[in-house]
Amino acid sequence: MESCSCTCVAGTALCNHVAALMYQTAHYSQLELKAVPPVHSCTETEQRWHKPRTMGVKPGPVSKMVVLSARPKERRLVEGIRSNLYRGVTSPLPVPATLNVGAVYQDIPADLAPMITTMSISKDVPLVDSMFGRVQEGSVLSYQMPAKVVPRTFPHEDAPSPPQLPLSDYRLQPSNCAFVYTEQQHHHMASLETSLEMAHKIEVSTKK
Incomplete structure (x- = not known):
């Protein structure tokens, strides 16, 4: 052994x-x-840069990502670089004129047309809510800046009030444990004693 x-x-x-x-x-x-199998160095094994990492990397919105320097001692910004995306237009989104892209640029060759013609914008695509207003389903704003969902709460106004503690018809059974306090422990236990009236006052003052 x-x-x-x-x-x-x-x-x-x-x-x-x-x-x-x-x-x-x-x-x-x-x-x-x-x-025990030998430990190979990074140059002796297959390169892994083309394989996506799944451990420790989770998808998330761009607005919550923080870019930090790889060298901690050379960081100039303690909190890193964060997204400062904001709504730069006051008109509602999307602008109605942008939903008719195909008809506006139909006479322009594809190599000369602006990039907006390659974004599959059409009146047939449904609109969804986002933090910036109504945007087309599947667009970047629809999943990067989704609308905030407020949890629905339904308070029970007819719920009965909690019972007064301690219960009047409940008594603790005598303990079988025999323990002799020291003088310091006796004073400590005596300081923890609370009357029934004081217990009700503490309950009412801390009840929300």
Whole structure:
């Protein structure tokens, strides 16, 4: 039977290093490996830059992303760079003239037409709510700046009032535990005693 211990502070009992070693050993045993496989450097393995990362990276709106410097000591902005997207027009979105893009630029060649003609804007696309107003479904603003959803709450106005505590018909059973207080513990327990009248006052003052 083999035994070992870790040199860290918690190694005298059980630390995460010992647990990780046990899991790794069990993994090698399931793979029926006779020796620990060598650790390859990044230049000896397949490049992974073309493979999307799924651990630790979650999708989110651009407005909540913060761009920080890769070198912490050279950061000039403590809070990083954030999105300052705001509504720059006062007219309602979308402008009615932009929904008829195909008819306006139909006589212009595709290589000379503005980029707005490639955005599939049409009157047939339904409109959805966003923080900037009504925008076309599937547009950038529809999923990057969605409308704020206020949770619906329905208060129960006819709900009965809570009972007065402690209950008048409830009594604690005598305890079988015998314990002798010291003088300091006796004074501490005496300071915690509260009368029924004081308990009702505390309940009323803290009830919301």
